[in-house]
Amino acid sequence: MATVEDTILIREMTPDDVNGAVELSYEQEWPHRHEDWEIYLALGEGLVAESEGRIVGTTMAWRYAPTFATLGMVIVANEFQGRGLGRRMMEAMLGRLAGCTVLLNATEAGAPLYRKFGFEPLGRIHQHQGTARMVPLAQLRPGERVRPLGGADSDLAHLYDRATGMGRGKLFESLGRSGSAVVLAQDHVPVGFANMRRFGRGWSVGPIVAPDLAGAKALASHWIGAYAGSFCRLDVPADSGFSEWLEEIGLPKVGEVHTMVRGTAPVFDERCRLFGLVSQALG
Incomplete structure (x- = not known):
């Protein structure tokens, strides 16, 4: 029998996903407006996790010449947390960024997951x-x-x-x-x-x-x-x-937050x- 996780599709983010992404960030009490998400997507690339037509996860990345990128907007809907979805999305995005040094700013809660992917502490942001x-x-x-x-x-x-x-x-x-x-x-x-x-x-x-x-x-x-x-x-x-x-x-x-680098x-x-x-x- 298929599990709930088996029914989640991870795919490329499109402009049509912005409304769902805004709702997801509001659930986490993040302040990002529709316009903020639009700018982020125009500048970079994103992945979404979709379950029964609903956006339940996001991650985004932005590339900088020659071989650097930053990664952020890693969000998993509350009801899907603890099921490995964050790890699946990170694996998918880091696969797209192969060959790049990747930087991100991690919350205390998110840092353990990033360490498992080889990210090391670099500094702190207030x-x-x-x-x-x-x-x-x-x-x-x-x-x-x-x-x-x-x-x-x-x-x-x-x-x-x-x-x-x-x-x-x-x-x-x-x-x-x-x-x-x-x-x-x-x-x-x-x-x-x-x-x-x-x-x-x-x-x-x-x-x-x-x-x-x-x-x-x-x-x-x-x-x-x-x-x-x-x-x-x-x-x-x-x-x-x-x-x-x-x-x-x-x-x-x-x-x-903690700045980390891979x-x-x-x-x-x-x-x-x-x-x-x-x-x-x-x-």
Whole structure:
């Protein structure tokens, strides 16, 4: 006799699956809107688990040149948890990513499964969110300014590549279409940037790329100050020193995930650091 698991079909995600994916993420109390799922699918690839016409599981991946990928949005419906469905979906997606170094951000509950697939700890990410309030003006240094993104700022994607150790050109272009950005310039030379876009319950600040913590604070101050009174979220590396400052200005840490890697970790440029993720899924 066939079991319930035998009747579950794992197949490629299509735009028609977005509504079901949104319902699944809401069941887990994740904030992702229909538009957020659409953007994720446009940028990457996904698999769904389908049972009797209903989406009961998802996993997604995004490839970055030359051989890197991030993996996320791994969800299993509550009633199907504990039956090995998460493992089946991971096996299927990792098979598609053969030859790639894969990174993901894991919850405490999800980390044991990922370790079984060869993922190793790489760092931690702190999730900060809340209603933004007015923040002190950024303490800019001589020759330094924060300004809007301009048509001549063609090198920012390269800064993003250096900060992550991965090719992020396609993602950077997408961020330009779905949000706004400001640039940190030193003596008229761009050295960092921060993006702001709609996400979940309000607004997300990220990615944030800067040469140092002072620059990251200046970039974040611009957006948090501009959206005072609005719900804002930032996902920041735990070892960046950024988390403590966000607490001070009233954006508390509400969660933590573990960055894990399967393969050789990317090498980033210490002179151009990632202080804020675009999202936990995309890294």
